Amino acid sequence: MAKRTTNFGTIRNLPSGRYQARFTINGQRFPAPDTFGSRAAAVDWLDVERARVLTGSWAPLPNNATPPEAVTLADYARQWLDGRELSLRTRAHYERWSGNRFDCDLSPIHEGQTSQRL
Incomplete structure (x- = not known):
């Protein structure tokens, strides 16, 4: 690098x-x-x-910019599934597996919005 x-x-x-x-x-x-x-x-x-x-x-x-919309992992998973050609069985398996597991926020974090303190 x-x-x-x-x-x-x-x-x-x-x-x-x-x-x-x-x-x-x-x-x-x-x-x-x-x-x-x-x-x-x-x-x-x-x-x-x-x-x-x-x-x-x-x-x-x-x-200078408007804040981006929040995207949940569940929304992303749905969009990902919709954009794939999968067999019915595979699609059903993925949907069943994802269930409610993906409920976190994927909105971008910009520099300066976080602190170094944990």
Whole structure:
């Protein structure tokens, strides 16, 4: 996982082969909302964010975006099953197995919404 610093932020190569970009303002890190398929795409994202910071049109994510909808694991499991071509028996088995086991929240957690205290 090589990490390289650009003029504005850092880009690191993940084990998956994708790239993660982030920049720091006043000691607070702001990662890209997603990973990138190429280093050039990550550099482009950093360039756009740098331009937004310099022009004053940038704001931290909590003030800049609406919070994502909460997704439960049960909802995800249902969507996953609906998107698969399974035999009737396999589908019934998966539905019976999942039952009420998947009742946790899968909504994204953004940096800064968690504490280091356990």
